[in-house]
Amino acid sequence: MSPRILIVEDEALVAMELRFVLEDLGHEVVDICATARSALNAVRETEIDLALVDIHLSDGATGIELGRRLGQEMGVSVLFMTANPGMVRQGVAGTIGVLSKPTDERAVQTAVDYALRRRQGQPIDYAPPGLQLFG
Structure with missing residues (x-):
């Protein structure tokens, strides 16, 4: 079964x-959501392995709290993808790290691979380039 990923991004072209x-x-994108509320609803309706979450969404700067809730309360692995990585410099409880936008396909691939391997408890001996890990 391929990993189930939720994209939380309000810019349609980026998403x-x-x-x-x-x-x-080879991943299954379960949904693309532009607001925190729609993302929470998507997670309630189906099992999600990983959420890629922007900080600034259609309903404001709600991504940080969304990431915390998904990670801590709902058991979803969370990577932030944002042009404003300084907003989460101190880290967010329950989340893995932040990938700065704009980014490229290779950075996305290595960050997603890292997050999914970590979720599965596999040994990881590297930090992907471009991914700032939280404590």
Whole structure:
């Protein structure tokens, strides 16, 4: 079964490109959500392995709290993808790290692979380039 990924991104072109990259890598993109509320609803309706979460969404800067809730309360692995990585410099409880936008396909691939391997409890001896890990 391929990993189930949720994209939380309010810029449609960014979200669609991310979807294509992830599907080309063999992952299942369960949904694309532009607000924290729609993302929470998506997670309640189906099992999600990993959420890629932007900080600034259609309903404001709600991504940080969304990431915390998904990670701590709902058991979803969370990577932030944002042009504002300084907003989460201190880390967010329950989340893995942040990938700065704009990014490229290779950075997305290595960050997603890292997060999924970590979720499965596999040994990891590297930090992917471009991914700032939280404590």
